[in-house]
Amino acid sequence: MKRNRPHSPRPRAARDHKTRLWEKALTLHREILTLDTHADTPLVFLKQPFDLAERQAAGHVDLPRLRAGMLRAQFFAAYTPPRFRMGEGALNFGMRMLDAIHQMIERHPADLELARHSSDFSRIAAQGKIAIAIGMENGEPIERNLANLRNFHRLGVRYLTLTHWFNNHLGDSSTDEAPLWHGLSDFGREVVRECNRLGIMIDVSHVHDEVVKECLELSTAPLVATHSNARALCDHPRNLSDELLRQIAEAGGVIQVNFCNDFLSQPHCDNSRAYEAEDRRLRHLLHDEAEIAERMQAWRAAWPPPPRPPLSVVGDHIAHIVRITGSVEHVGIGSDFDGVKSTPQGLDDVSAMPKLTCHLLERGFAADDLRKIWGENLLRVMAAAERTAGVRADG
Ligand SMILES: [Zn+2]
Structure with a gap:
């Protein structure tokens, strides 16, 4: 039996190695600018305002856990639900979301500060504060009026996710039933040009x-995928093909890896795609919400989600993107915390970020690689977007 085996030095050596890696990971987190490009915490706040300074029982992100995870910068998503049906206009909802983010920051001036420029991040981190930046997820609040986009920029929006789960007035989504525009709409192209002009x-x-292909052709600044994975490892339309990974990288862009199991692991992806298909099938068949819910509950009982994959799946996607793009310059972290239900084992919330660093060290990534992955790559793209805008403004 295992426990009766004579003492061997090997397990201790392995343990010492792990301890050294863990200490190296913590040291790195103290030294480098760690940045995550996507968390949906503002949606949680908008539904039910909470004190960010208090450790929450649910969710993924709050101040104590940001501190524990030694994350220096977080992009908060000003997300607007797809096919807007909230009883109010998308613009109004988007403005409420931006107000929620500003409230979250204003309530904790000693801990948080809004980053408006790529150079703000290191300055804010040097003061011991966490830099909060804003991304707008889903362009619906623009409501066919570029003045709204300019006002969002004035309020701090520094990236725009053109669509969400369904097609919108800017262009097609990867997950809608059929394309509406076969790429970007005419107005979507105007939005891309205006983003370039503004530095979004x-x-x-x-x-x-x-x-993606049209944006690669049209945009004068590199692109970012703020929370996307590799389709070669997990075949979901929401993930990026090797060809697109390569093209985004060739244009100087960056792909920030998402922690959602549905986009990381094929069994999870298959299970949730089957769930969505069954939900769609029942909705064509039935019109009683209670009956649909009951049938879906029975489906879920028969097809439970597979066990959570190990944290190493995130490392697999990062390593794949590095291999396909040929360098560590085009990959980063965009957790999607507070926007996803199921994450890999060990990555329970933002406090677990050093575990990912430790895993990447274990895989052979060097400290310099991790500096790039954790923030420098994204800040390079942000600075390039700012330069493009500067050129336009001067010209
Ligand atoms: Zn998203």
Whole structure:
């Protein structure tokens, strides 16, 4: 039996190695600018305002856990639900979301500060504060009026995710039933040009492949995928093909890896795609919400989600993107915390970020690689977007 085996030095050596890696990970987190490009915490706050300074029982992100995870910068998503049906206009909802983010920051001036420029992040981190930046997820609040986009920029929006789960007036989504525009709409193209002029990064997470291709042609600044994974490892339309990963990288852009199991692991992806298909099938068949809910509950009982994959799946996607793009310059972290239900084992919330760093060290990534992955790559793209805007403004 295992426990009766004579003492061997090997397990201790392995333990010492792990301890050294863990200490190295913590040291790195103290030294480098760690940045996550996507958390949906403002949606949680909008539904039920809470004190960010208090450790919450649910969810993924609050101040104590940001501190424990030694994260220096977080992009909060000003997210607008798709096919807007909230009983109010998308613009109004988007403005309420931006107000929620500003409230979250204003209530904790000693801990949080809004980052408006790529150079703000290191300055804010040097003061011991966490930099909060804003991304707008889903362009619906623009409501066919570029003045709204300019006002969002004035309020701090620094990336725009053109669509969410369904097509909108800017272009096609990767997850809608059929394309509406076969890429970007005419107005979507105007939005891309205005983002370039303003210095707003164009986010190609969620959008249809044709939209990514059009943005690659049209945008004068590099693109970012703020929370997307590799389709070669997890075949979900929401993930990026090797060809697109390569093209985004060649244009100087960056792909920020998402922690959602549905986009990381094929069994999870298959299970949730089957769930969505059954939900769609029942909705065509039945019109009673209670009956649909009951049938879906029975489906879920028969097809429970697979066990959570190990944290190493995130490392697999990062390593794949590095291999396909040929360098560590085009990959980063965009957790999607507070926007996803199921994450890999060990990545329970933002406090677990050093565990990912430790895993990447274990895989052979060097400290310099991690500096790039954790923030420098994204800040390079943000600075390029600012330069593009500067050139236009001067010209
Ligand atoms: Zn998203």
